[in-house]
Amino acid sequence: MTFPKRFSNLPEYAFPRLRRLLDCHGPGGAPLRMSIGEPQHAFPPWVAGIIAEHAQEFGKYPPNDGTPELLSAISDWIARRYRVIVEPDSRISVLNGTREGLFNAALALCPEEKAGHRPVVLTPNPFYQVYSVAALAVAADPVYVPATAETGFLPDYGALAPDLLDRVAIAYLCSPSNPQGAVADKGYWADLLRLAEKHDFQVFADECYSEVYRDDPPAGALEVADEIGADPERVLVFHSLSKRSNLPGLRSGFCAGGPQSMSRIRQLRAYAGAPMPLPLQRVAEKVWADEAHVEENRRLYRRKYEIADEILGDVPGYRPPEAGFFLWLPVEDGEAAALETWRMTGVRVLPGAYLSREVAGENPGKGYIRVAMVAPEQELRHGLTRLRGCLFG
Secondary structure (H helix, E strand, O other): OOHHHHHHHOOHHHHHHHHHHOOOOOOOOOOEEEEOOOOOOOOOOHHHHHHHHHHHHHHOOOOOOOHHHHHHHHHHHHHHHHHHOOOOOHHEEEOOOOOHHHHHHHHOOOOOEEEEEOEEEEEEOOOOOOOHHHHHHOHHHEEEEOOOOOHHHOHHHHHHHHHHHOOOOEEEOOOOOOOOOOOOOHHHHHHHHHHHHHHHHHEEEEEEOOOOOOOOOOOHHHHHHHHHHOHHHHHHEEEHHHOOOOOOOHOEEEOOOHHHHHHHHHHHHHHHHHOOOOOHHHEEEEEHHHHHHHHHHHHHHHHHHHHHHHHOOOOOOOOOOOOEEEEEEEEEOHHHHHHHHHHOOOEOOOOOOHHHOOOOOOOOOOOEEEEEEEOOOHHHHHHHHHHHHHHOO
16 A cells, blocks of 8 residues: 655654653652643542533534534633633634644645745644644644743744745744743734734644643733734634643643634534534533632642752752643753663653654754653652652752
8 A cells, every 4th residue: 555655754652652662661669650741630520410410412413613602611711811802603613622623723724835835834842743743734844943941942933034934834832831831921922923924824822731820821822912903813722621620531622713714624623523522512611611620720730830849949950830730851861861760760751852853963852851740749749859869869
């Protein structure tokens, strides 16, 4: 058989790669997984009751675009959180988690050609791996832009050459960023949106970690677009309940943007998207409307920031994350550090290079490990202490 060549150079996904690195070695202590960002805090206690109450609706085909109640709940949340009015019937699409949307939005919206050439998709480096796969799927050229300490761990898209920017169709940005926990402020968003206006591309704002933060709520792309009067079609935002509400298995998210973009995304989902089951949509309706559990979740993560600062604060190069629940720790070699930590302590972390691409001989994640702070408090303290003793003395 003949298979498409565009995926031939796709690297192995991070977690199978990590298993291949570590699983042939025994752990040096009781295993503690700090490699994957799977929230462990309790989700709202009433979730199971809502599913049971609406269980008979598993026998119905759910609306592909989302129930009117769910779309309204999301619209209301956007208005409370960002003070922006987004019409639920024309500017929001329900998703089965944001990964689906971040991928399918590129299929729906990326043109076949830009400025007489193959289109370009910009992505931070390191990055969430679906961005580059989406670029390859639409036959675009992915361009990996360093997001390093020198750039505040956010990509400097404005420093790219004008002729390259003219070819850009989509620019992905994650804020708060995964893996570094950096936050794009209003000035950064405004500059990016103006750059998108100048060179006629769309911004895909991955804001999945927006509700887990240390101090002030991170600014949002829709909020800034509204403030500066940007074209509503210029930006799409992506959110989910996975981190905000500790419900990664619910697979409930949304994207919001201009009506033309949403129309195209909804049309694609009518053919290629799996509707979210009705009982789960009923849960999502209630979860988006409730903030009490989100505030409690944020309190728990703030305590974890304090623990990380206490244990690692004097490590050279340690940078307290502004938001999210990852530590991005500098080491000499991330892969060697992950293997040593596993073999000596049983703590499982992710090499930063597994989240990055090598460009011009440099991989910006090679000198880092990513540590997920999702474990219960005492377990987290124990894991970070073991990690500190193993790698930093």
